[in-house]
Amino acid sequence: MGYLAKLRVWRGDKSGGQLVDHSVEVSEGEVVLDIIHRLQATQAPDLAVRWNCKAGKCGSCAAEINGRPRLMCMTRMNTFAEDEEITVTPMRTFPVIKDLVTDVSFNYEKAREVPAFDPPKDLAPGEYRMAQVDVQRSQEFRKCIECFMCQNVCHVIRDHEDNKEAFSGPRFLMRIAELDMHPLDQTDRKNMAQEEHGLGMCNITKCCTEVCPEHIKITDNAIIPMKERVVDNKYDPLVWLGRTITRRKSD
Amino acid sequence: MSQIERHQYDVVIIGAGGAGLRAAIEARANGFKTAIICKSLFGKAHTVMAEGGIAASMGNVNSNDGWKVHFRDTMRGGKFQNQWRMAELHAKESPDRVWELETYGALFDRTDEGKISQRNFGGHEYPRLAHVGDRTGLELIRTMQQKIVSLQQEDFRESGDYDARMKVFAELTVVEILKTDGKVSGVLAYYRETGEYVVFEAPAVVLATGGIGKSFKVTSNSWEGTGDGHALALRAGGNLMGMEFIQFHPTGMVWPPSVKGILVTESVRGDGGVLKNSEGRRFMFDYIPAVFKDKYAETEEEADRWYTDADNNRRPPELLPRDEVARAINSEVKAGRGTPHGGVYLDVSTRLSADVIKRRLPSMWHQFKELADVDITLQPMEVGPTCHYVMGGVQVDPDSGAATGVPGLFAAGEVAGGMHGSNRLGGNSLSDLLVFGRRAGVGAAEYVKNLGARPSVPDSEIDRALAIANAPFESNGEENPYALHAELQQMMNDLVGIIRDEAEVQEALDKLEVLKERAAKVKVAGTRQFNTGWHLALDLWNMLLVSEAVAKSALERKESRGGHTRNDYPTMDANWRKWNLLTKWNGKNVELIKEENPLMPRELAELFDVEELKKYLLPEELEQLGMGGH
Numbered sequence: 001m002g003y004l005a006k007l008r009v010w011r012g013d014k015s016g017g018q019l020v021d022h023s024v025e026v027s028e029g030e031v032v033l034d035i036i037h038r039l040q041a042t043q044a045p046d047l048a049v050r051w052n053c054k055a056g057k058c059g060s061c062a063a064e065i066n067g068r069p070r071l072m073c074m075t076r077m078n079t080f081a082e083d084e085e086i087t088v089t090p091m092r093t094f095p096v097i098k099d100l101v102t103d104v105s106f107n108y109e110k111a112r113e114v115p116a117f118d119p120p121k122d123l124a125p126g127e128y129r130m131a132q133v134d135v136q137r138s139q140e141f142r143k144c145i146e147c148f149m150c151q152n153v154c155h156v157i158r159d160h161e162d163n164k165e166a167f168s169g170p171r172f173l174m175r176i177a178e179l180d181m182h183p184l185d186q187t188d189r190k191n192m193a194q195e196e197h198g199l200g201m202c203n204i205t206k207c208c209t210e211v212c213p214e215h216i217k218i219t220d221n222a223i224i225p226m227k228e229r230v231v232d233n234k235y236d237p238l239v240w241l242g243r244t245i246t247r248r249k250s251d
Numbered sequence: 252m253s254q255i256e257r258h259q260y261d262v263v264i265i266g267a268g269g270a271g272l273r274a275a276i277e278a279r280a281n282g283f284k285t286a287i288i289c290k291s292l293f294g295k296a297h298t299v300m301a302e303g304g305i306a307a308s309m310g311n312v313n314s315n316d317g318w319k320v321h322f323r324d325t326m327r328g329g330k331f332q333n334q335w336r337m338a339e340l341h342a343k344e345s346p347d348r349v350w351e352l353e354t355y356g357a358l359f360d361r362t363d364e365g366k367i368s369q370r371n372f373g374g375h376e377y378p379r380l381a382h383v384g385d386r387t388g389l390e391l392i393r394t395m396q397q398k399i400v401s402l403q404q405e406d407f408r409e410s411g412d413y414d415a416r417m418k419v420f421a422e423l424t425v426v427e428i429l430k431t432d433g434k435v436s437g438v439l440a441y442y443r444e445t446g447e448y449v450v451f452e453a454p455a456v457v458l459a460t461g462g463i464g465k466s467f468k469v470t471s472n473s474w475e476g477t478g479d480g481h482a483l484a485l486r487a488g489g490n491l492m493g494m495e496f497i498q499f500h501p502t503g504m505v506w507p508p509s510v511k512g513i514l515v516t517e518s519v520r521g522d523g524g525v526l527k528n529s530e531g532r533r534f535m536f537d538y539i540p541a542v543f544k545d546k547y548a549e550t551e552e553e554a555d556r557w558y559t560d561a562d563n564n565r566r567p568p569e570l571l572p573r574d575e576v577a578r579a580i581n582s583e584v585k586a587g588r589g590t591p592h593g594g595v596y597l598d599v600s601t602r603l604s605a606d607v608i609k610r611r612l613p614s615m616w617h618q619f620k621e622l623a624d625v626d627i628t629l630q631p632m633e634v635g636p637t638c639h640y641v642m643g644g645v646q647v648d649p650d651s652g653a654a655t656g657v658p659g660l661f662a663a664g665e666v667a668g669g670m671h672g673s674n675r676l677g678g679n680s681l682s683d684l685l686v687f688g689r690r691a692g693v694g695a696a697e698y699v700k701n702l703g704a705r706p707s708v709p710d711s712e713i714d715r716a717l718a719i720a721n722a723p724f725e726s727n728g729e730e731n732p733y734a735l736h737a738e739l740q741q742m743m744n745d746l747v748g749i750i751r752d753e754a755e756v757q758e759a760l761d762k763l764e765v766l767k768e769r770a771a772k773v774k775v776a777g778t779r780q781f782n783t784g785w786h787l788a789l790d791l792w793n794m795l796l797v798s799e800a801v802a803k804s805a806l807e808r809k810e811s812r813g814g815h816t817r818n819d820y821p822t823m824d825a826n827w828r829k830w831n832l833l834t835k836w837n838g839k840n841v842e843l844i845k846e847e848n849p850l851m852p853r854e855l856a857e858l859f860d861v862e863e864l865k866k867y868l869l870p871e872e873l874e875q876l877g878m879g880g881h
């Protein structure tokens with residue numbers, strides 16, 4: 001049942017690069033990352049690729065497969081025809097380091113700019129009481145494995161490098177929503193997303209939600225509710241639009 | 252040496268998993284400038300993969316729980332081989348460490364009263380594992396990561412520099428620990444991205460490098476599990492302890508081949524999943540060992556009642572400690588009662604509704620659906636043993652994490668030995684990381700406080716380490732690191748795997764000598780920039796060293812206990828509990844030392860029935876405890 005797959009892998013670094021054609025053996029049940037590893041072990045020992053868990057849990061192995069952001073370890077080879085050409089390229093929004101590895105430090109910088117969880121000062125460890133229904137909303141966002149594919153696909157930064165300064169991207173807008181919905185967080189985060197993290201630049205295209213491997217409803221459950229909370233939200237026509245296409249969760 | 256990048260820190264922590272991050276928080280809290288070094292990006296360490304939960308006797312679900320019960324379970328699970336002092340500290344301190352996570356922002360699943368929910372797990376008498384669905388490790392790593400960021404934000408507010416007191420160096424790999432006059436003086440590392448070398452000068456180094464699973468073919472571990480810390484400690488003059496004890500988790504995926512070994516969390520069984528052979532029999536009832544006879548249900552009816560009424564029924568044998576379940580599965584498959592792909596069936600589909608399965612075991616549902624085309628709400632899973640965890644590790648002082656014999660070196664987490672004895676209970680690792688991570692942070696801080704002059708790093712020491720790092724480029728051999736790694740993994744799986752015997756382990760040791768010679772001839776091409784072949788060539792040395800320690804120890808221990816099963820010595824022997832097997836590096840080979848395993852004090856021994864103690868201890872040991880009378 002083995003066959004030879006036609007693989008085109010981007011090879012290069014900061015100074016440029018090109019797609020290189022390979023034909024690599026595939027056996028039953030394998031994922032794209034297996035094929036990349038076989039390529040590494042047999043034909044291209046210095047091919048750079050990030051991965052850790054090979055189980056969809058760490059979010060290290062994101063790349064673009066036929067132009068779509070995917071986790072390589074969760075993309076089965078049998079989703080492609082045997083004679084189909086499979087093109088693997090690095091995430092486009094982040095600067096290339098080498099081959100499939102990109103510089104994702106943008107995300108770590110943005111993470112640092114979100115003020116941390118702010119617990120009640122007088123509540124001793126062990127005394128925290130929260131109902132399951134109240135933690136559930138933030139728990140959905142905490143499923144994030146930081147693959148940064150939503151960041152990669154969001155057109156606000158994908159197509160406009162200059163926006164990176166003002167826009168934190170869906171992953172970190174969602175982090176603000178997560179803390180805002182934390183039952184015990186003390187910081188007022190209402191306008192933070194809008195004023196400091198570029199919430200207003202998001203026009204609810206939902207591309208981020210579509211690529212999320214954890215199936216987190218980033219737009220519906222994090223971004224739109226936050227837009228609604230922003231004080232002068234009535235002036236944002238997109239919120240109205242978002243409301244009509246998503247059924248609002250009762251608060 | 253002037254061209255090499257240099258940094259000065261008080262404490263260098265190698266590893267950004269649960270143990271390393273907790274150690275870092277503590278070292279900084281003690282006022283020390285702390286560096287955290289990790290091979291991967293920040294937030295990706297292997298801890299992220301932990302699923303089922305973190306064990307702490309908070310008593311939120313069953314108020315009968317407490318540290319004494321947890322201590323007892325831990326010692327039983329480890330077959331009394333544990334360093335009792337570590338098991339004691341762990342049982343006492345883990346509730347505080349879990350509660351502390353909530354103050355960092357963790358959101359565990361809740362009980363109806365709004366407390367942290369706790370679930371059942373193998374070997375734990377009461378529901379004890381705090382959890383978030385089946386992604387507890389992700390919650391732990393993200394919480395710690397965000398805590399580190401919050402401390403960096405504090406430092407930023409104070410000094411305008413996020414990294415002023417604590418800096419994360421990601422995608423940086425430590426090659427060697429540097430020593431000056433017998434004491435730790437720093438480390439040599441390389442950046443993955445550029446291949447550039449960097450020297451950290453630091454009087455204290457904490458190893459928090461995790462496990463060794465990547466030496467085995469079938470494993471649940473991520474690529475980082477190459478035993479670097481174990482090997483670094485050996486080369487620095489430290490001891491490894493108990494390396495024969497390796498946990499094969501009973502339930503790894505067995506199909507398709509490319510995912511073989513990926514973990515199927517024990518919560519599947521804790522939540523009601525049952526194991527069946529190809530004849531449809533719940534075979535675990537046939538494998539309850541004598542030491543556990545009175546603690547597990549003997550009929551399916553009783554076992555099933557336990558899920559709703561744990562106080563009046565005994566637990567199902569699917570929840571026996573991992574070593575028992577793994578061996579049972581192995582025997583069923585060998586007896587020809589396995590599945591088509593060489594495992595057994597694990598079924599929740601007939602036990603829980605589809606909704607409950609998707610809510611309680613979301614990532615398992617996801618994993619089987621996406622990787623094996625199996626819908627676990629409708630079909631059973633096929634599972635078999637996978638190399639999961641190493642109980643053995645760096646010999647440390649239980650209270651401070653100080654590595655025996657190497658001043659300035661500390662170890663915590665999976666890389667440290669002793670806490671789990673011959674077998675670790677599920678959930679006891681995440682709590683171990685926090686309890687002993689924190690303690691190693693304090694230990695390192697105390698050490699630095701009491702140190703007179705800081706050791707400086709002589710160029711000769713840097714040259715020695717650089718020679719190790721550069722060797723794969725300068726070799727004139729032809730060996731391919733990927734091929735050698737595959738051979739090593741197959742060999743360890745076949746010869747030093749779940750069931751061992753003298754001839755096979757001896758054969759493994761012979762083969763290791765040949766592999767070591769061949770590893771010296773590994774040649775890598777290209778430059779040092781993000782060169783995965785070179786990284787593997789260096790990791791390979793570590794895996795070989797660790798594998799030798801495993802095989803040497805496994806050959807010596809002539810009994811079966813926990814994660815060490817000998818076909819030729821199939822029973823547990825109390826004479827062997829007395830001994831810890833230590834391994835040491837002499838520059839060419841791993842050497843073995845037998846050291847006496849200290850006996851727990853009477854007040855802890857009294858937590859057990861004398862009858863139970865008799866199963867594990869020698870008559871003269873009971874005498875010594877003053878508990879030998881009849």
Ligand SMILES: Cc1cc2nc3c(=O)[nH]c(=O)nc-3n(C[C@H](O)[C@H](O)[C@H](O)COP(=O)(O)OP(=O)(O)OC[C@H]3O[C@@H](n4cnc5c(N)ncnc54)[C@H](O)[C@@H]3O)c2cc1C
Pocket residue numbers: 265266267268269270271288289290291296297298299300301302303304305306387388423424425426459460461462471472473475479480514639640663664665666677678679680681682684
């Ligand atoms: C699939 C799976 C599920 C599990 N589930 C559970 C569970 O439910 N409950 C439980 O208690 N335990 C569980 N465990 C066990 C537990 O997850 C691990 O034992 C634990 O996470 C190890 O943590 P650590 O901090 O010791 O090291 P790791 O998290 O393994 O981190 C090691 C760190 O060291 C770094 N490092 C290693 N070598 C070097 C080097 N040379 N230079 C620089 N950095 C280096 C790595 O980059 C990494 O940051 C599970 C394990 C697996 C594999």
Ligand code: SF4
Pocket residue numbers: 153154155156169170201202203204205206207208209219223
């Ligand atoms: S919904 Fe908003 S954040 Fe998400 S991709 Fe579209 S613009 Fe970006």
Ligand code: SF4
Pocket residue numbers: 059143144145146147148149150151171208211212213214215216218
């Ligand atoms: S929200 Fe989803 S897509 Fe975005 S980083 Fe997290 S897991 Fe990845």
Ligand code: FES
Pocket residue numbers: 050051052053054055056057058059060061062071072073074
């Ligand atoms: S390797 Fe971890 S998500 Fe793919």
